[in-house]
Amino acid sequence: xxxxxxxxxxxxxxxxxxxxxxxxxxxxxxxxxxxxxxxxxxxxxxxxxxxxxxxxxxxxxxxxxxxxxxxxxxxxxxxxxxxxxxxxxxxxxxxxxxxxxxxxxxxxxxxxxxxxxxxxxxxxxxxxxxxxxxxxxxxxxxxxxxxxxxxxxxxxxxxxxxxxxxxxxxxxxxxxxxxxxxxxxxxxxxxxxxxxxxxxxxxxxxxxxxxxxxxxxxxxxxxxxxxxxxxxxxxxxxxxxxxxxxxxxxxxxxxxxxxxxxxxxxxxxxxxxxxxxxxxxxxxxxxxxxxxxxxxxxxxxxxxxxxxxxxxxxxxxxxxxxxxxxxxxxxxxxxxxxxxxxxxxxxxxxxxxxxxxxxxxxxxxxxxxxxxxxxxxxxxxxxxxxxxxxxxxxxxxxxxxxxxxxxxxxxxxxxxxxxxxx
Numbered sequence: 001x002x003x004x005x006x007x008x009x010x011x012x013x014x015x016x017x018x019x020x021x022x023x024x025x026x027x028x029x030x031x032x033x034x035x036x037x038x039x040x041x042x043x044x045x046x047x048x049x050x051x052x053x054x055x056x057x058x059x060x061x062x063x064x065x066x067x068x069x070x071x072x073x074x075x076x077x078x079x080x081x082x083x084x085x086x087x088x089x090x091x092x093x094x095x096x097x098x099x100x101x102x103x104x105x106x107x108x109x110x111x112x113x114x115x116x117x118x119x120x121x122x123x124x125x126x127x128x129x130x131x132x133x134x135x136x137x138x139x140x141x142x143x144x145x146x147x148x149x150x151x152x153x154x155x156x157x158x159x160x161x162x163x164x165x166x167x168x169x170x171x172x173x174x175x176x177x178x179x180x181x182x183x184x185x186x187x188x189x190x191x192x193x194x195x196x197x198x199x200x201x202x203x204x205x206x207x208x209x210x211x212x213x214x215x216x217x218x219x220x221x222x223x224x225x226x227x228x229x230x231x232x233x234x235x236x237x238x239x240x241x242x243x244x245x246x247x248x249x250x251x252x253x254x255x256x257x258x259x260x261x262x263x264x265x266x267x268x269x270x271x272x273x274x275x276x277x278x279x280x281x282x283x284x285x286x287x288x289x290x291x292x293x294x295x296x297x298x299x300x301x302x303x304x305x306x307x308x309x310x311x312x313x314x315x316x317x318x319x320x321x322x323x324x325x326x327x328x329x330x331x332x333x334x335x336x337x338x339x340x341x342x343x344x345x346x347x348x349x350x351x352x353x354x355x356x357x358x359x360x361x362x363x364x365x366x367x368x369x370x371x372x373x374x375x376x377x378x379x380x381x382x383x384x385x386x387x388x389x390x391x392x393x394x395x396x397x398x399x400x401x402x403x404x405x406x407x408x409x410x411x412x413x414x415x416x417x418x419x420x421x422x
Contacts, residue, residue, distance in 0.1 A: 004038050004294035008287060012329055015374055016395045019383075022374065023276045026283025033290030040293065047289025049333075052107060052377055053281060054242025057273050059111040061249035062223070064272035065216040065256060065265075067115050073209035076119035086124055086198035090131050091191050093117050094138040098184055101139035102149045104227050105241060106378035109139040112220055114385045124202065129391055133398055134191055136382035137370040137405045141187060144366040145180040147231070152336045154231065156362050159340045160354075164232075176359050179416040183367075183409030190408040194401055215255045219248045277384030281377060288330060297335055300326060301342045312352060312422065319343065319357055320364040320414050324406065327368025328375045336365050356421040363413045370406045373398040 011029040015022045033039040039047065066072060083089045093113065101109040113135050121128035143150030147157045147164045156162065162170065168177045211217075226244045230236060237243075249269065256265045291297065304322050308315030319339075326335060339361055347354035369376030373383055373395055379402075383393045 001294045001296055001299065003036075004033075004291045004296055007032060007038075008291050008296070011287060012374070016372065019373070019392060019394060023279035023283065026280050026287065028283075030283040030286035030290070033287060038294050039286060039290035043289055043293055044286065047292075048282065048285045051239045051242040053278055054239060055105060055245045056107055056111070056277060056281070056377075056381060058242065058245025058247070058249040059108050059223070060273045061269040062216060062219055062245065062252050063111050063115055064269050065213075065249075065252045066112075066220055069211055069213040069216045070209050071211050071214075071217045072115040072119045074211050075116045076123060077206065077208045079116070079120060080123065080202045081204065083202055085202055086126055086200050087192060087195040089120055089124070089202060090134055090195045090198065091188055093120070093131060094134040094191055095184070095188060097135040098138040098142040100224070101142040102145040102180075104149075104224050106136075106139040106143045106150060106376065107381045108223065108227065108245065110136050110378045110382045111385070113139075114382060118385070118389060123206075124200070126198070126200075127391075128389070129386055129393055129397055130195070130401060132382045132386050133379075133393070133401045134195075134405075136376070136378045137402050138184075138187070138191075139378050140370050140376050141183060141367060141405075141409050142180060144362055145177045150366060151333055152362060152366055155333070155336055155340070156358060160358055171355065173420050176362065176413075179359070179363065179413040180409075182412040182416055183363075186408040186412050187405045190404050191401075194404065213256070213259070215259070216252055219252050223248050272388075274384040274388055276387060277380055280374070280380055280384075284374070284380075291330070292338075297330065297338045300335075301338050304339075305342060305346055308346065310350065312350060312356075313418070315346060315350070316356055316360050316418065316422070317414075320360040320410065323361055323364030324368035324371070324410055327365045328371035332365040332369060332376075336361065339365075353421070356417055359417045359421065360414070363410060363417070367406050367410050367413075370402045370409075371399065372402065375402075 007029060011025060014025045018025065034041065034044065079089060079092060083092055093116065097109055097113040100113065114132050117131040117135060118128050121131055144153055146167050147153055147162065167175050169175055223245060227241055230240050230244060253265050253269055256262060304318055308318045343357040343361055344354050347357055369379065373379050373393060379398070386393055
């Protein structure tokens with residue numbers, strides 16, 4: 001386990017230090033985990049989240065058609081008509097991404113909203129890096145608001161036998177949705193402050209862009225509907241969401257070929273899929289599989305239990321903030337899966353209702369990924385889009401927004417849960 005921790009820590013340090021080479025570093029580390037036996041060959045396939053990889057590939061391809069249709073440019077025009085300056089444009093886009101992300105996977109949300117942000121920044125001649133980062137962290141925040149917003153929320157709902165409405169009112173009390181929205185309000189204020197120098201006015205009066213093809217927009221809207229509908233299907237295949245996204249991409253390609261007689265559409269859409277992003281996530285999944293197999297995540301859960309002792313407030317505090325810290329570096333899905341039974345056992349030992357600890361775990365683990373550029377799949381997807389557009393994202397660029405945003409979102413939720421559920 002010691003070797004696994006050292007390799008994992010060294011890999012993250014290198015990825016944070018050398019942003020251009022993150023995919024190669026992750027894949028190289030994954031190879032070491034496999035060759036050394038820390039990740040057995042028979043566990044390789046099970047460690048890879050093919051659902052996320054297929055979702056990213058399918059959505060990226062569909063978004064390419066969406067961009068070519070000029071719909072993002074039109075939406076950018078509409079946003080610019082409603083906001084007074086660049087600062088409010090950034091905040092509005094982040095809030096818009098958050099609303100979508102409460103019902104659709106965070107990665108898909110970023111891939112859909114980011115092209116609009118790029119168009120706005122192109123028209124305003126401003127740097128899109130902070131815009132895309134704000135969209136990514138906002139989508140991660142709202143993923144915990146509803147049962148269908150994020151995989152970790154689905155896991156908690158299944159484990160605790162919670163339905164969709166329980167995320168709004170649970171046991172007669174306002175539930176996690178309102179805690180997330182408190183965090184959203186606080187974090188919106190933080191974003192407004194972070195963009196406080198971007199006061200240049202948005203030009204008005206320009207003619208709106210004319211959309212050339214509405215099919216990609218219809219398909220993206222259909223994707224949102226299908227992803228929401230799929231979340232209510234019990235015992236569905238793990239790759240359901242990914243298959244939906246890939247199928248819609250293929251339909252979009254066929255429609256484009258038939259309508260425009262453009263035989264190059266397929267090759268062009270495939271080229272739009274960011275291989276670096278896919279490779280980075282592929283490597284990260286294998287690394288997480290390696291440290292999980294070596295018992296690192298189990299050991300972290302046991303350590304949290306010891307740190308909490310027998311005091312409910314101390315235990316709750318440790319779970320929330322340790323989850324924030326750990327989720328900045330490890331995938332929150334295996335972490336939450338490991339911690340749910342641990343939290344239940346701790347609550348039983350103390351003779352308390354586990355709801356407080358459940359909600360603390362979910363909020364901390366969901367939001368912790370916002371602390372680093374590789375802490376969440378949505379962050380990686382956003383950075384991949386910027387990379388394809390010719391922009392490099394330094395770790396400092398991300399943490400300058402991600403860390404204040406995380407604190408602004410977690411602190412209100414932390415207080416909210418303690419007051420209502422302690």
